[in-house]
Structures are given as structure tokens and as C-alpha cells.
Amino acid sequence: MIRLDHVGILVRNISEALPLYRELLGLTADPPVELPEQQVRVAFLHAGDGQLELLEPMTPDCSLAKVLAKRGEGLLHICFEVDDIEASLRHLEAAGVSLVDQHAWTSPHGLVAFLHPKSFRGVSIELRQQVIRGSKQKRGTLQEEKAQPTMLALSGKTKVCTSLGYPIAQSLSPAMQTAAFRARGLDWIYIAWGVRPEFLAVTVEALRANENFAGGNVTAPHKETIVPLLDGLTREAEPLRAVNVILRDGDRLIGHSTDGAGYVAALREAGYNCRGKRVLILGAGGAARAVGVALADAGVAEIWILNRTVTRAESVARLLADAGFSHVRVGPLAEAASALRQIDLVVNATSVGLQKEAPPLFDYGLLRPPALVSDLVFFPRETLFLRQAREQGCRTMNGLGMLLHQAVLSFERWTGRDAPVALMRHALLEALEARERNA
Ligand SMILES: NC(=O)c1ccc[n+]([C@@H]2O[C@H](COP(=O)([O-])OP(=O)(O)OC[C@H]3O[C@@H](n4cnc5c(N)ncnc54)[C@H](OP(=O)(O)O)[C@@H]3O)[C@@H](O)[C@H]2O)c1
Numbered sequence: 001m002i003r004l005d006h007v008g009i010l011v012r013n014i015s016e017a018l019p020l021y022r023e024l025l026g027l028t029a030d031p032p033v034e035l036p037e038q039q040v041r042v043a044f045l046h047a048g049d050g051q052l053e054l055l056e057p058m059t060p061d062c063s064l065a066k067v068l069a070k071r072g073e074g075l076l077h078i079c080f081e082v083d084d085i086e087a088s089l090r091h092l093e094a095a096g097v098s099l100v101d102q103h104a105w106t107s108p109h110g111l112v113a114f115l116h117p118k119s120f121r122g123v124s125i126e127l128r129q130q131v132i133r134g135s136k137q138k139r140g141t142l143q144e145e146k147a148q149p150t151m152l153a154l155s156g157k158t159k160v161c162t163s164l165g166y167p168i169a170q171s172l173s174p175a176m177q178t179a180a181f182r183a184r185g186l187d188w189i190y191i192a193w194g195v196r197p198e199f200l201a202v203t204v205e206a207l208r209a210n211e212n213f214a215g216g217n218v219t220a221p222h223k224e225t226i227v228p229l230l231d232g233l234t235r236e237a238e239p240l241r242a243v244n245v246i247l248r249d250g251d252r253l254i255g256h257s258t259d260g261a262g263y264v265a266a267l268r269e270a271g272y273n274c275r276g277k278r279v280l281i282l283g284a285g286g287a288a289r290a291v292g293v294a295l296a297d298a299g300v301a302e303i304w305i306l307n308r309t310v311t312r313a314e315s316v317a318r319l320l321a322d323a324g325f326s327h328v329r330v331g332p333l334a335e336a337a338s339a340l341r342q343i344d345l346v347v348n349a350t351s352v353g354l355q356k357e358a359p360p361l362f363d364y365g366l367l368r369p370p371a372l373v374s375d376l377v378f379f380p381r382e383t384l385f386l387r388q389a390r391e392q393g394c395r396t397m398n399g400l401g402m403l404l405h406q407a408v409l410s411f412e413r414w415t416g417r418d419a420p421v422a423l424m425r426h427a428l429l430e431a432l433e434a435r436e437r438n439a
Contacts, residue, residue, distance in 0.1 A: 125139070264297075
């Protein structure tokens with residue numbers, strides 16, 4: 001079922017907007033809007049119970065306003081609420097409608113997807129599906145997946161994916177990947193394997209010997225130590241000498257990395273184009289390396305790497321230079337003040353947000369807009385680092401988008417199928433909420 005949720009008007013020229021508003025929507029009342037020039041470019045009208053009601057005007061820097069302003073050609077914005085956004089998107093895609101972004105993503109209102117205005121004679125269309133928290137009021141495909149665990153029928157042909165780590169009990173990947181396998185009707189399962197370091201070699205041998213093993217993930221502490229046990233690395237993993245994905249190629253197990261690409265995909269999803277940007281990476285471990293290489297690939301202008309242990313930062317700089325990117329500066333964390341004066345994007349790739357007792361990396365009062373401030377940690381969702389950045393007016397991003405998109409890219413490599421991104425996000429958030437409740 002589809003309901004009209006609200007209508008928005010991108011006011012560049014209200015006289016152009018009004019006929020569209022009347023003709024396309026069949027609405028007779030003039031929109032009750034008086035918009036200050038330039039100041040507020042988008043206003044929302046709520047169309048419910050035959051009433052039109054002016055909602056909170058959108059500020060120019062809110063994400064939808066940015067999407068509309070960037071796109072320019074859409075004067076009208078119409079939002080529909082649907083029961084099952086995945087099904088609606090599949091249906092629309094089959095009918096040749098294109099999406100603005102590749103995927104539906106989570107906003108404070110639930111799952112949203114923007115359909116390209118060209119598909120609708122210049123009108124911008126948004127689909128929205130409420131993400132219902134808790135398990136009782138669920139409806140639609142996402143909920144059916146949850147409500148019917150027996151849909152997962154195992155067979156002798158069931159393909160097995162594993163995640164290797166230690167400890168692994170808190171992993172959110174089984175929830176995401178299982179939801180995705182089910183949604184795509186695949187006879188596949190995903191299981192977390194807690195493997196102590198001394199058993200890693202024998203575990204890799206067992207996976208190689210198991211013809212049902214279709215691929216897997218690798219997490220701490222095995223991302224680097226597994227490399228010599230594998231039969232090769234992909235182009236993405238080769239410079240990093242660290243992997244978070246295992247691909248199967250006949251009898252060969254190939255290491256791959258989707259962490260960095262996952263981070264860049266999360267940025268893109270947040271509407272952030274990193275091309276030409278000056279980046280500060282805090283930390284010089286495996287995640288910093290993966291993100292650094294992916295950002296260099298994505299066309300950033302300059303990368304600063306500051307780390308507690310400067311020699312590790314220098315080795316990341318060498319890695320980037322070997323990959324053909326030489327606009328790198330390194331130093332100790334004490335150089336944060338001077339770096340931050342020149343920076344557009346901050347990536348906290350240290351694990352300090354996980355450590356309850358750890359002192360701040362530096363005075364977080366130095367984090368100022370317009371920098372986008374991100375932390376790869378997602379549990380807690382808002383680290384002290386992100387909280388202070390937000391309180392000082394910075395836009396912030398935690399590590400959940402990276403976690404989701406590295407999983408999306410893993411799924412697509414293993415299965416050769418498009419990942420059901422909205423569903424995976426939903427499963428991820430549910431699993432995270434469960435983890436938070438039990439913490
Ligand atoms: N969102 C995701 O999908 C995702 C994916 C991968 C990783 N991550 C997160 O990213 C973080 C880094 O992971 P990693 O694999 O790169 O870990 P890692 O290889 O162990 O590196 C840890 C980094 O943090 C620094 N560090 C640790 N404790 C510190 C402290 N108290 N003060 C200052 N610096 C400190 C280390 O500095 P030294 O070099 O001086 O020791 C090092 O640079 C972790 O929190 C991990 O959970 C998230």
C-alpha cells in the first residue's frame with residue numbers, strides 16, 4: 001500500500017512551482033508558504049486527512065535540502081510512505097525507474113530512497129518506510145523475514161560463510177548476512193567462528209577442504225596473520241597485507257579487503273564527496289591503512305596521519321606512496337591542532353572509543369565545523385570524540401555505515417548478486433539494539 005506522506009517544494013521560483021503543484025497533484029489550495037529568499041529553500045507540507053499543514057521548514061544544510069539543491073531541476077518533491085520499500089524499489093526498477101542513490105538508506109524517519117526526477121518529469125520522489133522498533137508491530141517483507149525463521153531450510157548443498165575472529169560473540173555480521181541470504185532466496189548460511197590464534201592455520205585448512213565453504217570474513221585479531229595462510233590477495237588487499245574478506249576460487253582461498261571501500265561508500269551515502277578534500281586520519285593500524293588507501297583512490301587531495309606511535313604512521317605513509325599517493329604528512333597526535341586548521345574530513349581510526357578509561361587523543365574542543373568528523377567505532381554509537389564534535393556543530397558519522405557497506409560488498413563478491421542493502425541495515429540495527437540492551 002502507498003500513502004502520500006508529504007509534499008515538499010523546492011522554491012527557486014514559486015511561480016513555476018505552483019502549476020506543477022496543482023496539475024500534478026490535483027491540489028487546489030495554494031501551499032501556505034512564504035519563504036524568505038535564499039534562506040529556506042525547502043518547506044514541507046503535510047497532506048493528511050485532507051488537511052495541509054506546514055511543517056518545520058528544512059534548513060539549507062539539512063541532507064534532503066542539499067540533495068534537492070544539488071540536483072536543481074526538481075521543483076516539487078513528493079514523499080510516499082510504502083509498506084515494503086525493498087519490494088517497491090524492485091517493482092519500480094523493473095519499470096525502468098532509476099534511483100538517485102544506489103540504495104535505500106536509514107534516516108531518522110525510517111528507510112528512505114530517492115527516485116531520480118528524470119523518471120518523473122522532473123518531480124523528485126521519495127519513498128519512505130518506517131523502521132518499526134521492537135518486534136511486535138512488524139509488517140511487510142522485513143518483518144516476515146523475522147517472523148518466519150523456518151524459511152531458512154538447510155540442505156546438503158547449503159553454502160557456508162564464516163566470520164573468523166576472537167572474540168567473536170558480539171559480531172553483528174551473522175544477522176546482516178543471514179537476512180541478506182534469505183531475502184535473495186539463497187541456500188546459504190553465515191556463522192561466526194571464534195578461533196583462537198593458535199588454531200587459525202588449521203581452521204583455514206578446514207575451510208579450504210570444505211567444498212560447501214563459499215567465502216567469509218576475517219576480523220580482529222586475524223586480519224594480518226591470516227595473509228600467509230591464504231593462496232593470494234586481490235588488488236585491493238595486496239598493498240594492505242590485511243584482509244577482512246575471504247573469497248573462494250576453486251580450491252584457492254583469496255584474501256580481499258572491503259573495509260576501506262565500505263568507509264568511502266558510507267561517506268557517499270551520507271552525501272559527502274571526498275574528492276579534493278584534505279583528510280586527517282588518527283591512528284595507523286589496519287583500519288587506518290584500509291581507509292587511507294581507499295580515500296587516496298577516491299581522489300582526496302591530501303592525507304595527514306597522526307598516531308601515538310609515529311613510526312607506524314610513517315609506515316602508512318610509505319604504503320600510500322607505494323600505491324602512488326604522495327600527498328601525505330605524518331606526525332604525533334600533538335600535531336592535531338595545526339592539522340585541524342586545514343582539514344575537511346577527520347577519520348578517527350584508533351580504537352580509543354572502545355576503551356572506557358582511555359584519555360582523549362587530544363583536546364576535542366579543537367574539532368570545528370565545517371569538518372565532517374567520523375569515528376570508525378560503532379559501539380558505542382556516539383563516542384566521546386563524536387559527541388564533542390557534534391556539540392561543537394560538526395557533522396558526524398560513526399562506524400555503522402562502514403560496517404554495513406563492507407558487509408554489502410562482501411555479500412556481492414561471494415554471491416555475485418546485488419545486496420538487499422535496506423534489509424541488511426535493518427538487521428544490523430536490530431542486532432546492535434539487542435547488543436546495546438544486553439550491554
Ligand atoms: N566500522 C567498521 O566496520 C570497522 C572496521 C575496522 C575497524 N574498525 C574499528 O577501527 C578501530 C581501529 O581498528 P584497527 O584494526 O586499525 O586496530 P589496530 O590495528 O589495533 O590499531 C589501533 C590504532 O589505535 C591506536 N590506539 C589504540 N589505543 C590508543 C590510545 N589509548 N591512545 C592513542 N591511540 C591509541 C593505535 O596506536 P598505536 O599505533 O600507537 O598503538 C593504532 O593506531 C577499532 O576501534 C575497530 O573496531 C571499525
